[in-house]
Amino acid sequence: MSPITPPLAGKLDGLHSSAIRDLLKLTARAEVVSLAGGLPDAALMPRERMAAAADAALSHHGCLQYTESPGWGPLREVLAQRESEGLGRSVGLAEVFVTHGSQQALALLAEVLLDPGALVVVEDPAYVGALQAFRAAGARIVGVPLDAEGMRTEALMTLLAEGERPAVVHTVSNFHNPGGVTMSPRRRAELARLAEEYGFWVIEDDPYGELWFDNPAPAPVASRAHNVIRLSSASKILSPSLRVGWMVAPEPVCRAVELLKQGADLCGSALTQQIAAELLADTEWLTGHIDQVRGVYGARAKALTHATRSRFGDRVRCSDAAGGMFVWVDFLDGTDTDRLLPQALAAGVAYVPGSAFAVDGGYRSAMRMCFTTADAPTLELAIDRLAHALG
C-alpha cells in the first residue's frame, strides 16, 4: 500500500501570491531600474543609531525574554505620548497596541471586526496588503474611487443610501499607496461624520503620514471620531527590520486583538521593541532624521513627476507626490500598462501595472511608480526608458 498524502485546506484554492511580489522577483536584474518596489531606502535608515540602541538594550537581560502581547511597556508609553500629540488628546496606554508591522494589525483587526461575509469598503485602487487581510477573513469588499482629494466620500454616501452597511471602511489617508493622494480635511470630516452616524469602524492606515515634503498632512480622521482605529509604523521612518507597527484603538478592540495575538504569535521581540523605543523617544534626533528622509524623498519625487510630465505631457495625469513613496500615473491615451510591461522590462524599467491594485478590475491604463530608492538621474533614465518602450 502506498502512503496517502494528506490534502491542504480547500480555501487555499482562491489564494494567489501577490502580483507585486512575483513581479519583484522578475525585476531583480541589476540592469533594470525598478520603480516597481515599495521599499524605503535602506541607505537612509539609521544603522549606527540602531546599533547603539541594540548595544544598550543588550547590556542587560531585560530584552531577552518573552514580552507582553500588547508590546513592551516603555515602547507603548513613547507611542502614547507621540499619538497624544498627533491626535490632540491624551491617549491612554490601554489604547496602544504594538504589532509585528502594520500588516499584522490589519490581519488581526480583520478577525476582530469582521464576521464572514461582512462588508468592507476600501479605496480603489487599493492597498494590496489590506485586500489580502480582509479577503482572508471572508469579507465582501467594495471599492470607492479616489480623486485628488482622496476617498470620494460622496460615493460612500451613495452606497450607504442604497442600504449598504459596512462593518469597516479602510483608508490610507495620507500619501496613498498606490494612488499618491491625500484625503482633504473636508473629506476627513465627512468620513468621520458618516462613521458615527452609521456606526462603522474606520481603519485609518497611516504608514506615510510623517513623510510629507512641503506641508504637513492634515489632522488624522482619528482626531475627528471615536470609532476610528489608527495604524502607524516604524518601517518607513526607521527600519522595517524592527517589525514595529502600532495601533491606537478603543480599549475593547485592543483587548480583543490581544487575545488573537496570543494565538497568532504570542508576542513581539523585546529586543527590536527596545531599539524602537529608544529611537522614537529621542525626539530631537528623530525630527532631524525624518527631516533628512523627507528632503531626499521629496527631491526624488519632484524629479520623477517632473520627468514624467515633461516627457509625456497631456498624454498622462500624474499624482502630485506631496509625500510618501509613490506616484500614480494615468495614461489618458488608453495605453495598456499590463501589455506594456514586457516591453518596459526589455527597455530596462519596471513599474507595477494599475490592474494589480484594482478591487474589481480596471486601472488598465495606470501604473504605480516608487521614487524612494533611486536618485534623480536614475529616475530620469527610467522615464526615458519608459518613453522608449512606449515608442
Next chain:
Amino acid sequence: MSPITPPLAGKLDGLHSSAIRDLLKLTARAEVVSLAGGLPDAALMPRERMAAAADAALSHHGCLQYTESPGWGPLREVLAQRESEGLGRSVGLAEVFVTHGSQQALALLAEVLLDPGALVVVEDPAYVGALQAFRAAGARIVGVPLDAEGMRTEALMTLLAEGERPAVVHTVSNFHNPGGVTMSPRRRAELARLAEEYGFWVIEDDPYGELWFDNPAPAPVASRAHNVIRLSSASKILSPSLRVGWMVAPEPVCRAVELLKQGADLCGSALTQQIAAELLADTEWLTGHIDQVRGVYGARAKALTHATRSRFGDRVRCSDAAGGMFVWVDFLDGTDTDRLLPQALAAGVAYVPGSAFAVDGGYRSAMRMCFTTADAPTLELAIDRLAHALG
C-alpha cells in the same frame, strides 16, 4: 443624535484569555515562588554573544530592509543543515520556513491544513497555544491521553477504527508541555505508520528536544514518515526575543504558508534572523552553550522532582523530567488543584492547575510545575510551601 459604536465580530464571544497568562499576572508578586511560568531562564541566555552578532549585523545595511517571507536566506541554509543532521536526510531550502516563533507556525498551519470543522487530534493534557490556534481555525478537537511513553497511540487507533478521520495529529514529542513525558520510539513508529496509512498530517512540535538531561531524545517522528511537519524554535535554546521559530515541511505546505504569511505580517525581522543565523551556525559555541543550559536545568529538574517525591511520597505520581522545562504531578489522593491554588498563593507558591490544559475537562488533581527559573533551594522552598498549603 448620539454616535453609534460599532460591534466586534461575533466569534470573539467564545474567546477567553489564556488561564496561564491571567494567572501569571497574579503571581508576579516578589514573595511568591512561581512554578507557574513557562519561561526559559533569561540569565542563561547568551546576551553578550547576541550583542556581538547584533553589532556584526548592523555593520552593514543588509539587515535593515524587509526580508523574504520564508525567512532570510542564510538563516534558512543554517537551519536546513541542522535539520538534515537531525532527520538523517538532506533537507532542501524549499522545505524550511522561518516563522515569528513556533506559535506563528501553528497559527498559519491551522489555516493551511484545516477546513472549518476538520478534526484535530491533540495530546491530553494539551499545549494550550496549539489549542488556541486550532480553535481559531474552527477545528473540532479530540484529545488522546498521554502516559509515560507519550501519546497513547492505541487510543488514536481506536478513534481511527471508529471511523474518525483527523486532518492533523499534533504532538509535542519531546519533554511534553505540560505532561513532561517523551514519546517512545515504538510509539513514534506507530504514529508514523498510521499517518501514512490514513493520510493525515502530523505536526511534530519540538521546542524542547535539545534540552535533554541524561540521554538525547529519540529520532523525530519526522524522520519516519513524509507527511510530518516538524516545528522547532530558537526561543528555548537562545532567546525568545529573537522571535525565530522554524518549520520543516513538504514544499507545497511551505508555499501555502508563505501566501498566508504575506497577509499575516509580510515577513520577519532581518535583524533578529541574522543574529539567530550567526549563533546557530557557530556549532562549537552552540554545543557548549546548550550543554550549559542542560546542566543547569537538569540539576533544577532533579531538585524539584526529588523534593516532590520525598515530601509527598505515595500521595503523588510525578513525571521524570528527563528534559525540557516542566514536571507534571498527579495527586493520587484526589487533591483539587483548582481549589488549592488560592491557599498555595497565600503560602507563597504558584503552579498551573491541570485543568488549564484539559481538552474536555479533567486533570483536576494534577498540576504543572516549571523548574527553569529558580535554583534548587528555592524549588525546595516552593515544595515546602506547597506542603504547608496542603496542610
